[in-house]
Amino acid sequence: MxxxxxxxxxxxxxxxxxxxxxxxxxxxxxxxxxxxxxxxxxxxxxxxxxxxxxxxxxxxxxxPKKVREMYSKIGRPTPLFRATNLEKILSTPARIYFKYEGATVTGSHKxxxxxxxxxxxxxxxxxxxxxxxxxxxxxxxxxxxxxxxxxxxxxxxxxxxxxxxxxxxxxxxxxxxxxxxxxxxxxxxxxxxxxxxxxxxxxxxxxxxxxxxxxxxxxxxxxxxxxxxxHVLMHQTVIGLEAKEQMKEFEEPDVIVGCVGGGSNFAGLAYPFVKDVLDGKTDHEFIAVEPRAAPSMTRGVYTYDYGDSGRLTPKMKMHTLGHTYYVPPIHAGGLRYHGLAPTLSILLNHGIVKPIAYHQTEVFEAAVLFAKAEGIVPAPESAHAVKAAIDKALEAKKEGKEIVILFNLSGHGLLDLKGYEDFLDGKLEDYEPEEFPILSAKS
Missing domain, CATH: 3.40.50.1100 (Rossmann fold)
Incomplete structure (x- = not known):
């Protein structure tokens, strides 16, 4: 398990x-x-x-040795679970695993x-x-x-x-x-x-x-x-390096999933596996999930842009919605960013990583299902990965395929219960942006 x-x-x-x-x-x-x-x-x-x-x-x-010692004190290595109850509820031939970063003392991968x-x-x-x-x-x-x-x-x-x-x-x-x-x-x-x-x-x-x-x-x-x-994404690769060791006890993943705001938790799990693909050793499928309210991967432009709204940072070449984009106040606050990590942008351009975007109501629906099955309440950000993993498992069920799915449950949602309350009370609002500053500027 x-x-x-x-x-x-x-x-x-x-x-x-x-x-x-x-x-x-x-x-x-x-x-x-x-x-x-x-x-x-x-x-x-x-x-x-x-x-x-x-x-x-x-x-x-x-x-550094001091950092490794501190990693041990805050909960590393984190556990990797098989979501057997979720598999049963979905009646899927897919096997679903998740790396649980919510097990750290602060409750997330950060x-x-x-x-x-x-x-x-x-x-x-x-x-x-x-x-x-x-x-x-x-x-x-x-x-x-x-x-x-x-x-x-x-x-x-x-x-x-x-x-x-x-x-x-x-x-x-x-x-x-x-x-x-x-x-x-x-x-x-x-x-x-x-x-x-x-x-x-x-x-x-x-x-x-x-x-x-x-x-x-x-x-x-x-x-x-x-x-x-x-450097931030690199520090997070302890997640994927641990997961590679842990999956040896199970099996090789076919699909690797993570949510994306700027890209750190997705990269943390995926990049050590991406290396194997770049080396020609494996052919993992990588799915990066974002909110439809801040869809830098699925609707952004690949160009130089500021990393901040006040134009103080260096310009980076990345997928962006424009540094002046007004990001709606969704509950997945960690994903409310206009841009994307430059390294992940390159992987996106080369088709190595596939992006997908969801509304927050469907994300919370998936999170509640996962919580009922596995007992862990995901952070709203992590719930995007849960939603994609469930969709991939249902797709496998429809096609009759036995696939192995691994996703990063990057944090728990025990301090995000207001979002769950709004969902259960039918008060969540979905956002469908029509225009982005960067698109207007390019046109």
């Missing part, structure tokens, strides 16, 4: 996909000059070691990169980390990592989630972090958006802008990012 690895099986190295991509990654552009940015300039924003990892061509990068980033910041002598968060899983993880490493943490939380999920911010405060609803009165960018709309629900793009503005005002502070960039 499950495989739990011993502590000694915690991966010793992260997998870096950069040297294996089917084409080179386009360089980030300086927002002031539109020329490839000098990595030295990024060191004012990020810890120096993270800048090195961002552009490294080493296929495997060693995980702690994997939070600990690494906090470690490098502490080693460099940085005093404070500043970040954004959507639903709050990332903010919670960095808050704990800061507490464990002796760092101050400041979090700008997307305003809609700040009020939808009050216990997330309480948990961050328990870990010692300082929280602001974004847009906030604490930054010029925040005040600008609030002036335009006093009830602005916020977005990850706005929260990123506020965090970076904050960092640029404090020489001893650095920015910490929860998704999108290569």
């Amino acid at each position: 499950k495989v739990v690895l011993p502590d000694g099986k915690i991966p010793r190295k992260w997998y870096n996909i950069l040297p294996d991509l089917p084409e080179p990654l386009a360089p980030p552009l300086d927002p002031e000059t539109d020329e490839p940015i000098n990595p030295e300039k990024l060191k004012r924003i990020f810890a120096e070691e993270l800048v090195k990892q961002e552009i490294s061509q080493e296929r495997y990068i060693e995980i 702690i994997n990169t939070a600990l690494a980033q906090a470690y490098y910041a502490k080693k460099q002598g940085i005093g404070r980390l500043v970040t954004e968060t959507g639903a709050g899983q990332w903010g919670t993880a960095l808050s704990l990592a800061g507490a464990l490493m002796g760092l101050k943490v400041r979090v700008y939380m997307a305003r809609a989630s700040y009020y939808q999920k009050p216990y997330r911010k309480t948990l961050m405060r328990v870990y010692g972090a300082e929280i602001f609803p974004s847009p906030s009165e604490n930054t010029e960018i925040g005040r600008k958006f609030l002036k335009e709309n006093p009830n602005h629900p916020g977005s990850l793009g706005i929260a990123i802008s506020e965090a970076i503005e904050d960092v640029l005002k404090n020489e001893k502070a650095r920015y910490s990012l929860g998704s999108v960039l290569n």
Whole structure:
């Protein structure tokens, strides 16, 4: 029913996909000059070691001993389960497995990169980390990592989630972090958006802008990012590296599924398996799932765009809806992002990863079914992967095929019950965007 690895099986190295991509990654552009940015300039924003990892061509990068020790304390290796009850309910010949990142102490996969980033910041002598968060899983993880490493943490939380999920911010405060609803009165960018709309629900793009503005005002502070960039996705590959070992106790997966906002939890599970496909060893099918309210993969444009709404970040070549896109206030706050990780964008372009988008009502319907079957209430973000796995299992039933499905249950939803309450009470609203700023600009 499950495989739990011993502590000694915690991966010793992260997998870096950069040297294996089917084409080179386009360089980030300086927002002031539109020329490839000098990595030295990024060191004012990020810890120096993270800048090195961002552009490294080493296929495997060693995980520091201190970080591996902390991984053990927060719940790594995480368990991998077979969803036998769900299989029975669906009457499917498919066999469904899931890697359960909700087993970490903060309840999601985000702690994997939070600990690494906090470690490098502490080693460099940085005093404070500043970040954004959507639903709050990332903010919670960095808050704990800061507490464990002796760092101050400041979090700008997307305003809609700040009020939808009050216990997330309480948990961050328990870990010692300082929280602001974004847009906030604490930054010029925040005040600008609030002036335009006093009830602005916020977005990850706005929260990123506020965090970076904050960092640029404090020489001893650095920015910490929860998704999108290569070093973040690389830190998450402990998920897939563990899963590869665990699936040896079961069987080889045919289909690998994960939800996508910026791309970190999908990459964490999938990238070690993607390497086998790129090497010609296997032919896994990869399914990346996003909300229809923020469909950067299925409706975005592949072009250079800012990673934040205030245009402070370097421009990255990625699938994007436009940095000014107003993302509706869906409950999957961690997926409310206008862009996509550049490395995942390349895999998408080459047909290695297949995207799909769902409305939030159908996602919650799948999540409730999964909870009744397996007892775990998924985070609204993770529920997108649950929905895709169920659909794939039903497709296998219709075709009479025995396939093996593996998905990343990237976090539990015990602090997201307001979304479930709205679903059960019939109050959820689905969003079907008609236009995106980037499309208008290109046309």
